Amino acid sequence: MKTTRFLAGLPLLFCHGSSQRSLGERVRRSEQPRTSKQDAYRTIARSRVAPSRKSQPTPSHTVSIEFVKKIMFSLYFDFVDSTGLLRIPAHKHEQSTLLSAIGLHAIGEYPASIQFQQRNQIAVGVIHLYRLFLENTGQNRLEPAIEWAFNDYAKSEFGIDGFTISLPTKEASYLDKCKAIGPEIERITKAFLLLSSKGEIDEDYFTCISIKSFADVKSLVRHKYVEAGPQFEEHASLLFSDQSCLAFSENHKNAKQQFCAMIVEETAKREDFPNIYQPAIDKLLEDGTLEINEEGVLRPTKKAAILKLVWEKGAIEICKYHDQDKALAKDLVDLGWLVYSDSLFTSDESAYLNYMFNNTEFCNSLALRNKYDHGTFRVNDPNAEEYASDYDNLLSLLISIMLKIFDDLSLRYRAGGVEDFVDWPLVDEPVVSVANQMFQSDFDLDRS
Template sequence: MRDLNEKRVIFYGHDDYAAGVFRDRCQFLLVNAESVEFASINDAIEAHQTQLTVDAIPELFQWQLHDDYQSRSRILFHKACKFIFSELDSKNVGEVYAQVESYYCKQFWQLVESCRAWQKVKASDFERLLMDCPECLDAVLQYKMSIEYFGEEIKRALTNNPKHSAELIIRCLAAEAKSQKSFYLPGNWDNSQINHIMLSYIHLDAANPNYLQILQNWPSSKVSQYNPSPEVRVKAKRRYERFVDGLFQNGTGLRCSVSVIIDMNQRACKGAIREGLDLTYSFGGSWLKEYMDPATVMNNFIYLFDFVDSQGLILASARQHEANSILATLGMHVKGEYDRSTGFEMRSNLASIEAMAYANFLEGNGKRLESAIEWVYNQYFAEEFDINGFSLALPSQRATWLDKCKAVGPEIERAVKAYSLYSKYSAIDNEYFPYECLKSFSSLKALDDKKYVIAGLEFERFGNILFSNESLLSYLYSEDIGELSFYEMMKRHSVIRSNYPEYLQPMLSMLIDNGFVVESDEDGRLMPTDNTAFLRIIWEHGAVSLMRFREKDLDIIESLTKRRIVTYCDKLFAPFEADYLDYMFNNASFTNSVGLRNKYDHANSAVKDPQANNIKQDYFTLLSLLICITLKINEELMRKTGKGGLDSFIDWPYYDRSVLRLTKKIGMDKRGDSTENCE
């Protein structure tokens, strides 16, 4: 392998940021296509890379050369094929590959494939090269013809290099890829042979925990070429757990926690304390004990425990843009997995902890959380909305945690099926229940069209520029100032167009022309418009509820809809809410699902103690899901009928002073967030 020659042409693809970086070098080769003589295999590879560039990005050369630039690229390609055929006639493939510059390892095999030069390679020489350089397998297995010519040789090479082979198979078959590429395995291979490679890999000291984690969460529904055996999955899981335990036992990494207390000495409804990365939410015991009627109990999950946000959306759900853009790309991700950020994990855990703490508090005061939830279905929906047919029967207080988990799953399904029937027939008829099937929460329709506004096809185009922390406009070059987004830059600084270099001016023009940024007539300051403010809500919340907007705002929404920047959603749950519920409840939608319903319906493990703490935690997680679903159904019935809701608020301090101190500590007060109504 020769050293890198950074001046040589590499074809990156039409949409790559580096697509035109070698334009001048390509032009030189094209001009001299007829006279150029190749001195090495690298010259031939470069000629092929030039042809690929011309074919894929002809606009780079249309104004640089005469009309024959494409024919010149074909001349280069024919010369490249002639050269590699000559090389493989006089040398074995290992000798030819040894002359390839390090820049061109993958591109060498591209040339072999394009020139159909596989026929010139001897099987014994090819196998020897793969044994000595297993990294070649990455490129070789992208081409079906390599399998047709050298299937047995490739099998032996894969078996001989379990570390490289296992990681290659896992990466290409099961990991989420930024770009799709072909990948072929020998056709006469079966699962047992690949299992042997995987088991050998698991026992290696150098086994990568990222690959072990993918093995245990293998996306069987999305991969047909290989399905790991139970032995492979279990051993991968155990090896991964040992690695993680060893990694953190000496204090490596960061520890964060979220906890809940109900403080009888706190009069205000809500408080919060942060110590380092540990966050504690406190709730006033005085309020919670004073009002324990079923309606207030359920309302507390809206206004105190924040099970839904200001848009009425399930707060625990993962949002697409909540994670840092760079951090979101780190590590490996399984195909079809549910994206879990640290923020998501903390919110999801907080919901179940709050449900557990409140349930314990109510039981200590002679009430039950389950009774309040039953009241909604068995009494409130009929009395408030005149809708009969909803029912719920949650497990008794004396049942074990295991029995409670087994009982609550079907009750969630009963509640959802009843709503589904009402959405279809405007009534709940028991005769239809056996024919209702809940495969995904995304199938549940809203009672009217246009319940939510969500991102449309063109949303990311503008959203990434305005709100992403990777936006080139989020850095003020002339002042050396950076913000989390261009939106924040405009809000906090006096920004004018001349602050930005020439190459960013088209981006600014696009935002101005499309009504997302306006220039002040007085001083030229760039400011976000109402359109931008609306998009920001969708960027942060994932959706907006139309019932929370004024009539005059609907004109903005309609304009953005016509341009496909946003679109309407007619479902009970916004898409990301349905994803969250599917992830938590069943196994069908995501490869890393928690699948609590399936876990307790299908006896996924032996149970040593039906009162174990982990089973107790699962129960309150299921209960928190039921509460979220109940709040969403109730809001939809309110939206449809115009009934329900709060008549008035009780005069009671909402925030404790600890909340004000925390907002100052983390800098939220500088952003203009309200800290009023603190005791």
């Protein structure tokens, strides 16, 4: 088993970097030159997909199962960001207050923001195009690679029996594929639930358990995430809300309407804000989320960077950070600003999965599993576009869950890594967190 690159298994193949970095290291890496994704795609395509030399009217391609195993977990499916979180889910603060208030909203609905819809459409579009590419070659499909990950890789790399999955065949109609894939998604989720609760996957227990919400699935890793605590909004909204009294300054009209972004983009001093708002600045200084340097310029602290990540992404996978960052996060947990989570999925991730898969949490759920389990569909054309789209959505859910499972297994068993899947030079992408983008100037997140 590989321990030299602690990369959290399959999901962090999207990240192409160390799983344990300080916040400052993540910022500095983002400033380094990098190869574009497009160049990487072209290089991979040239080296892995060889056109047939035979004389044919239409060129054919040869794609091996090894190619599918490796490439499907690399650059094509950008489902997991460099911090280990799913990219697709909606987040509470990603829309402006005005956009969030516009339109009709029902109590208990999923916050399907414009940003969320764009991310989900891109993810499903990538699945659709890549699936068609593989199928049109006449060689392989996505499904065998997913089956290999659970049926073979989980046992050989982690020594775990019981992760078995059987996905629809190519000959099945899209309607039949949608009917078949839902129970398989539920099966692997149950298997992981048994592993995390009992230490093994005993198939005799499958009939005794049911999963009403993805939030019920626990992680193998203690204190895996930190999320917003009961005092989070009180301390973070002054920094990051567009409704904060500090979000606008007459001296910095062109800056983003957010206090923390303003003091990073501009050289802002406390005298740039009216006297009536000085108590708010004093509160941030007292909280330790704001400091004044020798020139009198306002600067956010590392504590503010942690709050920013939670504000934007809903959680931090804190178990992958350095001890210094973990200690700071623990201080914020003790203050009630953050809370630990021991679940496989963050709150935003489980909400997204519930919205797409079942009716347990939201009144506007797509509930794709329920749709095909309970027969709430019309049988006109079994290969209708509606069913093809639903199948792509269900495949994206399965891959998202799979990535999170293998991330957890790698953290728990200290095994798995990029070396198992790719044998070409990795493309080193920067950390794509909003906090790091904000603080990639001369500000050093490593300082205390």
